[in-house]
Structures are given as C-alpha cells and as structure tokens.
Amino acid sequence: MLPPSPDLSTYVEPDRVRREVYSDPAIFALEMERIHERVWIYCGHESQVPNPGDYVTLQIGRQPMVMVRTAxxxxxxxxxxxxxxxxxxxxxxxxxxxxxxxxxHAWTFHHDGSLKNIPMMDSGYAGTNWNRDNPDCRMKAAARVASYRGFVFASLAADGPTLEDFLGESKIAFDDMCDRAPGGEVEIVPHCFRVIQRSNWKIFLENQLDALHPSVTHQSTGRAARDVETEIEKRTGKAPLAYHMLSAFSTVTIDKWDNFRTLNYPHGHCILTGYMGLRPKDPDTLEYEAALAAAVGEARKEAILSTDIHHVLIYPGLSVQSPLQQLRVVRPLGVDRTLTEIWHFRLKGAPEPIYRRALAYYNLVNSPSTLINADDLENFWKCQQGLASDGGDWVSFHRHFGRDIERPGITETADGMGTSEAPMRNQMKAWVEFMTRAA
Ligand code: FES
Ligand SMILES: [Fe+2]
Known part of the structure; x- marks a missing residue:
C-alpha cells in the first residue's frame, strides 16, 4: 500500500513505471479524484438524445451521471x-x-435538474429552506459541458482548459470521422458493446496504440480470417473487405508495423498513423466517393480520404478509430476492473452498403463472439495478475526510448520506429502531471 504522503512522481520514470500504479487501490482512488473527475470526459454523442427528455446514463470517475436533452x-x-x-x-x-x-418519494425535476415539485411540499417543508430557489434541492449539474462536432464532454472541475484546448490536435479524431460523411456529420448507432475487463484502465489505453502486439496477439485470428476471406472470395467472386482488414493481422508481419508512426501530444493524447479505411474500387465505394466529391469537391474529397490515421487516443478515456467510425470509451470501475463501451457511427449521406460494411467489421472485432477482443482481454488479465504479484516492481516502456523526435507541443517517433513505446511514455508523463498537480 501507499505511504501516507506518496511522492507519485517517483512511481514513474521516463522509461518505466512501478507496478503499484496499476494495482494499488489507493492510487486508483487518487486517479479518480485528480484525473477522471477533473478533466474533460466523453459522455456521448448528441444524436443519442435527439428529443427533450431523452437521456443516457454514464460514469465519470466514481460519479453516476446522466446526459439529457433539454429544450x-x-x-x-x-x-x-x-x-x-x-x-x-x-x-x-x-x-x-x-x-x-x-x-x-416522487420528488420531480425539470430536465435542467432544477426542482419541479415535492409531494405535499407546502405543508411538509413549511418553515424550512427546502424550496425551489435552494440550489441544494436540485440535481447537481456537471461544472462544465461542451461538445465538439456533436461529441459531448463534461468536466467536474469548474476550472481548467476549454474542451478545444484540452483536445488540441486530438480533435482530428472527430474531424476525420465527420468529414468522411457527405453530410458532414455522423449519427450514433444507439446500441453498443459493453465489456468488463478484469484489468486496470491504463492497460487498455496503452494497448490502443501498441503497434507491437497485433501481429502476435491477433495472429491466429488473422489466419482464421484469411481462410474465411479466401473461401468467401472463391464462392462469390468478391473480396469481403471486413475479413480482409482482419486477415491483415496474419499477413502484416511484426516488422512492418515499424512503418507506422506515433504522434504524441500534451495531456496524454496520441495518434497512431496507418490508414485503415482502404479504398477498393467496388461500385459501393465509388458511389460513396462520388457523393463525397459532390458535397465537398474532388480535391477536398481526396484530402479527406487520404487522412492517415489508425487510432487516436484521447486521454484518459477514449480511443477513436475514425476511418472505421468506431470509438471505445473507458470507464474505470476499480483498480482491476474496467468497463469499455464500443460505439459505432453512421456517416450521414453515405450509401447504406458503406454503413453495412463498416458495421460488419465493427461486429467482427468487437462482438462477444470475436476472437480479437478475447485475445486482448486475456493479455490484459494476465498483465493485471503479473502486476499484482511480487515477481518484479517495474513495467518497461524502453522500446525505442531516447530516439523520439521532440518538438514544441509534440513528440514524434522517428521513421521506422512505429512500434515505439512513446505513446505509453507520453500517457504516463501526463499521468504524473495530473496526479501531482494538486498534491
Ligand atoms: S430519495 Fe426521496 S425522492 Fe428521491
Ligand atoms: Fe489488440
């Protein structure tokens, strides 16, 4: 357990992190207080609550919250x-x-949380200060709420950077997703996959930009997908794109992932480049590209469809795969329990087959029957078991350490070092800043 006044900066070195950061309940409690209950946390998409009174419930740190549409x-x-x-x-x-x-007891509240009524209010509360003007009688509001291109965030702290300043370069996650829609915006598919991971929340975030693991962890799934892809292609004469993206885990060897790049920004946000959308020349794709060109012009269409993004990690709780219109939300439940919600979006104005194709991939990699998630989850659980043990004190983030390119506001991996652990180092750098700021 932690000493009474731990110096948290001693738990994180530039290239390694102590295991307690992932396994100590006291550190977890501090993380909720100093990170999740302070910074901007993703709540949901505006299209989830189109009409007044529509709501979705969610967790910010340890706090149960509700996002609601008012007038x-x-x-x-x-x-x-x-x-x-x-x-x-x-x-x-x-x-x-x-x-x-x-x-x-049937107290009622307006959509903005203000008190509407209390049964027998006049007689029951005569002579008290319990009335509609008393702010203690309302559902408390999050200190700040803001949205960017329809993606709603809240912060439980009244001070701090604006949402746009906090997101910084990571805004590209939402720009890339929305710009790919001929209509310029996306609409959420109102159901998600919810997965409870038996591991610390940071293990999941570190995995999201871990270009070293897919060819290992997901190799067997890639091989199985390759078999199905070949079989479908033989039977129908058409290459199934969703399976093709999956089979890449077996055909792209581990050294090829070094061709990717990572871009690491303040507040722990990171981007892994490497285009995932692919641009086949089938009639559905051509129809979609024509619709996009009609909406934004040929040059702009080319720029949008060439955006080189694999994943964008928005610290501390969101991982966005914009070319595939999906995002994963991280809701920590305990030091060794994490809820992830995996949401999918529809490009407004795109032909239906484009949505169906993206949905097929979303299901292939995220549904309860997928091997992709199962393989990751087993590794996360194994990490948590090891980090709770006395088998060693440190987690290593040494890969390509010392070879990052530092420029103001960004740390980049050099060419040929896409499997660098720079994103993990960047996340832990932000962790120390958040955790020690109020200490
Ligand atoms: S707990 Fe009594 S009205 Fe809500
Ligand atoms: Fe994975």
Whole structure:
C-alpha cells in the first residue's frame, strides 16, 4: 500500500513505471479524484438524445451521471436525488417524459435538474429552506459541458482548459470521422458493446496504440480470417473487405508495423498513423466517393480520404478509430476492473452498403463472439495478475526510448520506429502531471 504522503512522481520514470500504479487501490482512488473527475470526459454523442427528455446514463470517475436533452441543449447532471440520494435514472437510456421523477418519494425535476415539485411540499417543508430557489434541492449539474462536432464532454472541475484546448490536435479524431460523411456529420448507432475487463484502465489505453502486439496477439485470428476471406472470395467472386482488414493481422508481419508512426501530444493524447479505411474500387465505394466529391469537391474529397490515421487516443478515456467510425470509451470501475463501451457511427449521406460494411467489421472485432477482443482481454488479465504479484516492481516502456523526435507541443517517433513505446511514455508523463498537480 501507499505511504501516507506518496511522492507519485517517483512511481514513474521516463522509461518505466512501478507496478503499484496499476494495482494499488489507493492510487486508483487518487486517479479518480485528480484525473477522471477533473478533466474533460466523453459522455456521448448528441444524436443519442435527439428529443427533450431523452437521456443516457454514464460514469465519470466514481460519479453516476446522466446526459439529457433539454429544450435548449444537452446537459450533464449528477444522477442523484437531492432528497435521500437515490439514483434518478436506473436504465442505460430512455426518455424521462416532461420531467425526472425519483422512484423513491416522487420528488420531480425539470430536465435542467432544477426542482419541479415535492409531494405535499407546502405543508411538509413549511418553515424550512427546502424550496425551489435552494440550489441544494436540485440535481447537481456537471461544472462544465461542451461538445465538439456533436461529441459531448463534461468536466467536474469548474476550472481548467476549454474542451478545444484540452483536445488540441486530438480533435482530428472527430474531424476525420465527420468529414468522411457527405453530410458532414455522423449519427450514433444507439446500441453498443459493453465489456468488463478484469484489468486496470491504463492497460487498455496503452494497448490502443501498441503497434507491437497485433501481429502476435491477433495472429491466429488473422489466419482464421484469411481462410474465411479466401473461401468467401472463391464462392462469390468478391473480396469481403471486413475479413480482409482482419486477415491483415496474419499477413502484416511484426516488422512492418515499424512503418507506422506515433504522434504524441500534451495531456496524454496520441495518434497512431496507418490508414485503415482502404479504398477498393467496388461500385459501393465509388458511389460513396462520388457523393463525397459532390458535397465537398474532388480535391477536398481526396484530402479527406487520404487522412492517415489508425487510432487516436484521447486521454484518459477514449480511443477513436475514425476511418472505421468506431470509438471505445473507458470507464474505470476499480483498480482491476474496467468497463469499455464500443460505439459505432453512421456517416450521414453515405450509401447504406458503406454503413453495412463498416458495421460488419465493427461486429467482427468487437462482438462477444470475436476472437480479437478475447485475445486482448486475456493479455490484459494476465498483465493485471503479473502486476499484482511480487515477481518484479517495474513495467518497461524502453522500446525505442531516447530516439523520439521532440518538438514544441509534440513528440514524434522517428521513421521506422512505429512500434515505439512513446505513446505509453507520453500517457504516463501526463499521468504524473495530473496526479501531482494538486498534491
Ligand atoms: S430519495 Fe428521491 S425522492 Fe426521496
Ligand atoms: Fe489488440
């Protein structure tokens, strides 16, 4: 366990990290307080709550929250009744009608969280300060809420950078996803996969830009996908793109991943380059490209479709694969338990087959039956087991250490070093900054 006043900066060195960072419940509690309950955290997409009263529930750090559509925009409130503390919304999503109503004693609240009524309010609370003007009688609002291109974030801290300043270069995740839509925006597919991982939240984030692991962890799945791809192609004469992207895990050998690059930014955000969308010449793709060109012009279309992104990691809780219109949200539950939600988006104005194709890949890599997730989850669990043991004190992030290219506001990996552990080093650098800022 931690000493009473730990110097957290001693837990992280530029190229290695102590195992307690992943396994100590006291450090986890501090992370929730100093990172997740302070910085901008992704709540959801505006299209999840199109009508007044529509809501989705979520977790920010340890806090149950609810994102709701009001008559004048999207709000994020603490999902807690000010009476005796009951959660107001128990479901993942729904419509609350004209107002929220607590199921315990029927206090009601407007969509903005302000108190509407209390049963027998005049007689029951005469002579007290419990009334509609008392801010303690409302559902507490998140300190700040902002959205970028329809993606809604909240911060539980009243101060700190604006959302756009916080996102910085990582905004490209949302720009790339929306710009690929002929309509210029995306719409969420209103159901997601939820996975509880038996491992620390940082293990998942570190994996997202880990170009070293796919050809190892996912090699056998890639081989199986290659067999299915060949079989389908033989039978139908058409190459199934979703399987093709998966079979790349067996055909792209480990050394090829060094051709990718990582771009590492302040606040822990990182980008792994390496285009994932592919541009086959089938009729569906050509129809889509024509629609995009009609909307934005030929030159702009080429620029959009050439954007070189594999993953964008928005620290500390979001991993976006913009060319495939999917993102993964990380909600830490405990030092060794993490919920991930995997969401998929539809490009507005794109032909239906383009959506179906992206959806097929989304299901292939994310559904409960996928081997991709299963292989990752087993490794995450194994890491957590090892890090909770006395078999060693440190986690190594030495790969290509000392060879990063440092420029103001960005740390890049040099050419031929795509498997660098620079993104992990960058995340831990941000971790120390967040964790020691208020200490
Ligand atoms: S706890 Fe909500 S009305 Fe009593
Ligand atoms: Fe993986």
């Amino acid at each position: 004048d925009g999207v709000r994020v409130l603490h999902n807690r009744c000010p009476h005796r503390g009951a959660m107001i919304c128990g479901d993942h999503t729904g419509n609350t009608g004209e107002f929220f109503r607590c199921s315990y």
